[in-house]
Amino acid sequence: MPSEFELIARYFVQRNEGESTGVALGAGDDCALLVPSSGQQLAVSVDTSVVDVHFPAQAPAWAVGYRALAVSLSDLAAMGARARWCTMAVTLPEADEAWIEAFSQGFHALCAESGISLVGGDVTRGGLSISVTVHGEVPAGAALCRNGGKAGDIVAVTGPLGGGHGGLVAWQQGMRDLADPLLSRYLLPKPRLSAGLVLRGLANCAIDISDGLLADLNHLCEASHLGAELDMERLPLATGLEDLLGGEGARHAALCGGDDYELLFSLPEAFLTEAQRRLRECSLDLWPIGRLHAGAGITGVDEIAASGWQHFPGGAS
Amino acid sequence: MPSEFELIARYFVQRNEGESTGVALGAGDDCALLVPSSGQQLAVSVDTSVVDVHFPAQAPAWAVGYRALAVSLSDLAAMGARARWCTMAVTLPEADEAWIEAFSQGFHALCAESGISLVGGDVTRGGLSISVTVHGEVPAGAALCRNGGKAGDIVAVTGPLGGGHGGLVAWQQGMRDLADPLLSRYLLPKPRLSAGLVLRGLANCAIDISDGLLADLNHLCEASHLGAELDMERLPLATGLEDLLGGEGARHAALCGGDDYELLFSLPEAFLTEAQRRLRECSLDLWPIGRLHAGAGITGVDEIAASGWQHFPGGAS
Numbered sequence: 001m002p003s004e005f006e007l008i009a010r011y012f013v014q015r016n017e018g019e020s021t022g023v024a025l026g027a028g029d030d031c032a033l034l035v036p037s038s039g040q041q042l043a044v045s046v047d048t049s050v051v052d053v054h055f056p057a058q059a060p061a062w063a064v065g066y067r068a069l070a071v072s073l074s075d076l077a078a079m080g081a082r083a084r085w086c087t088m089a090v091t092l093p094e095a096d097e098a099w100i101e102a103f104s105q106g107f108h109a110l111c112a113e114s115g116i117s118l119v120g121g122d123v124t125r126g127g128l129s130i131s132v133t134v135h136g137e138v139p140a141g142a143a144l145c146r147n148g149g150k151a152g153d154i155v156a157v158t159g160p161l162g163g164g165h166g167g168l169v170a171w172q173q174g175m176r177d178l179a180d181p182l183l184s185r186y187l188l189p190k191p192r193l194s195a196g197l198v199l200r201g202l203a204n205c206a207i208d209i210s211d212g213l214l215a216d217l218n219h220l221c222e223a224s225h226l227g228a229e230l231d232m233e234r235l236p237l238a239t240g241l242e243d244l245l246g247g248e249g250a251r252h253a254a255l256c257g258g259d260d261y262e263l264l265f266s267l268p269e270a271f272l273t274e275a276q277r278r279l280r281e282c283s284l285d286l287w288p289i290g291r292l293h294a295g296a297g298i299t300g301v302d303e304i305a306a307s308g309w310q311h312f313p314g315g316a317s
Numbered sequence: 318m319p320s321e322f323e324l325i326a327r328y329f330v331q332r333n334e335g336e337s338t339g340v341a342l343g344a345g346d347d348c349a350l351l352v353p354s355s356g357q358q359l360a361v362s363v364d365t366s367v368v369d370v371h372f373p374a375q376a377p378a379w380a381v382g383y384r385a386l387a388v389s390l391s392d393l394a395a396m397g398a399r400a401r402w403c404t405m406a407v408t409l410p411e412a413d414e415a416w417i418e419a420f421s422q423g424f425h426a427l428c429a430e431s432g433i434s435l436v437g438g439d440v441t442r443g444g445l446s447i448s449v450t451v452h453g454e455v456p457a458g459a460a461l462c463r464n465g466g467k468a469g470d471i472v473a474v475t476g477p478l479g480g481g482h483g484g485l486v487a488w489q490q491g492m493r494d495l496a497d498p499l500l501s502r503y504l505l506p507k508p509r510l511s512a513g514l515v516l517r518g519l520a521n522c523a524i525d526i527s528d529g530l531l532a533d534l535n536h537l538c539e540a541s542h543l544g545a546e547l548d549m550e551r552l553p554l555a556t557g558l559e560d561l562l563g564g565e566g567a568r569h570a571a572l573c574g575g576d577d578y579e580l581l582f583s584l585p586e587a588f589l590t591e592a593q594r595r596l597r598e599c600s601l602d603l604w605p606i607g608r609l610h611a612g613a614g615i616t617g618v619d620e621i622a623a624s625g626w627q628h629f630p631g632g633a634s
Contacts, residue, residue, distance in 0.1 A: 024358055024457075025460070025462065028463075028540075029396070029462050029463050029464075029540075030362060030392040030393075030395040030396050030463070030523075030524060030525060031360035031361055031362040031392050031393060031395075031396040031398065031453070031460075032360070032361050032362070033358045033359070033360055033396075033455070033460055034358060034359040034360075034361060035358055035359075035457075036353035036357075036359055038355065040353075041341055041350045041351060041352055042350070042351040042352075042353055042359070043348035043349070043350055043351075044348055044349045044351060044402070044404060044436060044437055044452075045347060045348040045349070045404075045437055046404040046405070046406045046437050046438065046439050046448075046450065047406070047439050048406040048408060048439045048441045048448070050408060050441050050442065050443040051443075053441060053442055053443060054441075075347040075348050076347075076348060078347040078348075079346070079347050079348040079350075081348065085361070087361060087362075087363040087450050088363070089363045089364070089365040089406070089448035089450075091365060091367060091446055119361060120361055120362055120363050120450075121363065122363050122364050122365045122448070124365045124367050124370060124371075124446070125367065125370055126367040126368075126370060126444055126446055127443055127444040127446075129408055129441070129443055129444075129446065131363075131365070131406035131439070131448040133363065133404050133406075133437075133450040135361075136348070138350070140341075140352075143342070143348075143350055145342065145346050146345075146346050146347070147346075206347075207347060208347060223345075223346075
């Protein structure tokens with residue numbers, strides 16, 4: 001296996017210095033040097049993807065690289081931040097170089113798609129895991145926090161749910177075609193960065209659905225000191241989910257399955273039309289699924305559908 | 318084992334919002350929100366510490382936490398940046414909670430010592446490894462880069478060398494007392510943050526010695542397109558190193574052993590006295606060990622002492 005230096009130089013360095021990228025000095029020195037924009041706050045988050053916990057060992061390397069960045073970018077999306085810079089720490093067993101090349105290409109592909117610059121990395125020997133720290137920018141006071149929900153707000157999501165869990169099940173059943181709508185939801189999630197940007201000024205609170213709808217709605221409710229009433233009839237289900245899991249299984253996956261990476265947010269009813277218009281411009285929908293109210297807890301969910309959600313695999317890490 | 322949420326809440330969250338910390342929103346939302354200082358560049362670096370690669374599995378948990386942050390902070394020191402914010406991604410096997418508590422205390426202790434705020438974390442299940450991304454600030458144009466060395470510059474270090482490797486040998490021989498000068502150099506390295514700050518405006522280039530003096534001096538020389546002449550007589554050796562390894566072994570460790578985390582830098586001879594004065598105020602010394610010259614490569618090192626340095630363990634990752 002080539003040395004750390006060779007691997008970094010060959011696969012993980014982007015030449016990205018420039019005024020538009022805000023990179024004064026890229027990878028290759030002790031630190032990268034970045035130029036924050038005036039009047040903006042820096043939004044920072046880190047996520048680790050571990051083999052056989054967050055993705056299967058046999059997943060295509062390209063998808064592993066893409067997905068490791070996607071789950072971190074999803075946190076910037078949920079904050080309404082513009083993606084700027086990231087660092088990646090990857091721990092690798094004695095992997096073959098073809099795997100590393102495909103992995104880095106998946107990572108770089110999403111860098112290009114999302115406009116983020118890779119500015120630092122570390123490559124070490126060990127069990128396969130990838131930690132990505134992302135940096136975004138958001139005007140002071142404009143970030144979409146979890147604690148801003150208001151009683152009476154509409155609760156909505158940016159897309160159909162349950163696909164992350166459905167894709168995992170499809171993978172376990174032997175599906176390997178990344179064009180499959182469920183498998184692609186699981187292995188190639190799309191961080192909703194443009195949704196986060198256009199919801200600024202409209203949404204009162206937001207989170208990305210990584211732990212499952214009920215778990216993440218619960219985070220919003222607790223932070224906002226409110227309760228929520230869900231309308232199960234309006235819950236959008238991922239394409240193909242009912243065929244794969246049946247009606248009850250599909251609703252359970254939409255409520256409790258993790259890894260959907262759609263945004264979950266609340267907004268005043270008066271902003272609903274404008275939010276729908278803006279999201280449509282990003283080729284996204286807005287699905288109202290309930291309402292916040294004074295009180296606590298989540299109602300409107302039948303117990304069977306929600307049973308066991310606290311110990312559901314998607315919520316484990 | 319408690320859930321990720323419980324672990325993070327119990328051991329890895331600092332309440333550190335405030336104007337002085339530059340933290341507008343700490344851990345607990347999708348992202349932390351930071352307030353960069355006007356006119357400063359952001360220096361960013363990431364380092365991963367893997368069990369049995371970077372530290373022994375039996376190392377005290379407190380030291381593992383301290384050390385994981387120290388090696389990342391050392392990169393800020395080498396850049397002349399002021400430490401501001403960090404994120405930590407830790408992957409843990411089924412560890413006992415006492416271990417995690419001690420680990421977090423070691424990490425937080427160095428946060429307090431260095432004035433850095435922990436603003437985000439991720440805890441996942443897997444083989445023990447810790448990735449720390451650090452963020453520092455440095456006035457635009459003031460950073461100490463690797464490529465600024467000038468022919469004629471004095472090459473100097475901030476402290477005696479070889480202690481990192483000596484401590485590893487001492488550990489392997491059964492030494493367990495963290496007060497031992499060599500063992501503490503290995504397990505509790507001191508990032509030279511104050512040295513980096515006072516060397517701004519004096520040093521032309523700098524790096525921290527993580528891969529070993531020769532390897533890191535080589536990085537400076539290549540980046541600056543220069544050569545260096547070392548004066549082996551002036552090489553400062555860590556206390557106790559000759560007793561442990563003999564004269565030749567000690568010189569070899571000082572040249573090739575990694576993990577010393579002293580700063581290696583070059584500066585014009587005219588600035589030597591001022592640099593010594595400033596470092597003394599930080600309770601540090603300045604040890605001149607050679608000179609940069611037009612040309613390439615490193616001379617003044619006898620071959621036996623330097624033999625095999627490219628494959629020395631310290632340089633492996």
